[in-house]
Amino acid sequence: MPRDDESADPLLPPEHLPGGSGGVWRVGRTVRRPVGPWTPAVHELLGWLAEQGLGGIPHVSGIDAKGREIVSYIEGRGVPVDDEVVLDSVLVEAVAWLREYHDLAESYRPDGPRLWRQSGGPVALEPGQIICHNDPGAYNWIIQSGHFVAMIDWDLAGPGEPLDDLAFLCWTAIPLYRDIGAAEAARRLDLVVDTYAECGPITLLDAVERRMTTATERIAAGIERGDPGMIHLASRGEPQRTRDRLADFRTRRPAIEAALA
The missing domain is CATH 3.90.1200 (Aminoglycoside 3'-phosphotransferase; Chain: A, domain 2)
Structure with missing residues (x-):
């Protein structure tokens, strides 16, 4: 499980990610995101889906010391929808x-x-x-x-x-x-x-x-x-x-x- 701070790998400083409401960060192999009252229900759902073996979803690792959720970082690129029509x-x-x-x-x-x-x-x-x-x-x-x-x-x-x-x-x-x-x-x-x-x-x-x-x-x-x-x-x-x-x-x-x- 990832550590709940940002010092797990000093060679990989936090990287601000586009999208969201301005508070999404990549930290090593994880993504840190703001939480809300809905977060427990979302984490419960994602945990259940992981148990069922569904691929293609982020995996939840808890909450960090700053109160952000910790989910797995998935390698790849996003889709700039205004500039691209997917294959x-x-x-x-x-x-x-x-x-x-x-x-x-x-x-x-x-x-x-x-x-x-x-x-x-x-x-x-x-x-x-x-x-x-x-x-x-x-x-x-x-x-x-x-x-x-x-x-x-x-x-x-x-x-x-x-x-x-x-x-x-x-x-x-x-x-x-x-x-x-x-x-x-x-x-x-x-x-x-x-x-x-x-x-x-x-x-x-x-x-x-x-x-x-x-x-x-x-x-x-x-x-x-x-x-x-x-x-x-x-x-x-x-x-x-x-x-x-x-x-x-x-x-x-x-x-x-x-x-x-």
């Missing part, structure tokens, strides 16, 4: 991983209500819900040697429907939030549908509109209650940026549906 093969690997996670998560039933970041208080799973990642955008993927290897940043995990997770993934990974051409968007949407093997493309497009509308509402609510992560998103123009992108997506959607046909 078809990487998209398929990520969707296959998400399906594996969802199938496994169906068996995860906490023994009582848990407090999740966006729940506003302790809640129990409702019928048809699982604990979703809730933020599986391509910016939370780790790519290694041209392959998807991990999904990071589990702070927003909480109750939801599996299709909502898949819809969120499509928003940044197809991507649907920006124009890549209707034919290309339709082709990659078919890849997702064929890999996940649960719904048709029109159902998924409906889910995208619903899920990203919910995302704007959650960001706005988080800003209102002073959530540091949501305030960080506000500095980047949220939730209005996603609202604008949704409006643009709605104008492009008929052409995508025509290309699907």
Whole structure:
């Protein structure tokens, strides 16, 4: 288990990592991140997933002397979603991983209500819900040697429907939030549908509109209650940026549906 200070390896000084709300650091082979009231529920979930043998997740090692969580550092690179469209093969690997996670998560039933970041208080799973990642955008993927290897940043995990997770993934990974051409968007949407093997493309497009509308509402609510992560998103123009992108997506959607046909 990593030490709870930053002196474990004086030759590897702490390295500030991009993303998050400004307080994420790499220390040796670990990542140190701020915690919140939701952290115990997230750690419980990640611990259970590790016990089940799910690959592609960070492993929790506790809390350090500064009160930050300690999770394993996963080698690879992130995805700059505004500058890159991931390869078809990487998209398929990520969707296959998400399906594996969802199938496994169906068996995860906490023994009582848990407090999740966006729940506003302790809640129990409702019928048809699982604990979703809730933020599986391509910016939370780790790519290694041209392959998807991990999904990071589990702070927003909480109750939801599996299709909502898949819809969120499509928003940044197809991507649907920006124009890549209707034919290309339709082709990659078919890849997702064929890999996940649960719904048709029109159902998924409906889910995208619903899920990203919910995302704007959650960001706005988080800003209102002073959530540091949501305030960080506000500095980047949220939730209005996603609202604008949704409006643009709605104008492009008929052409995508025509290309699907």
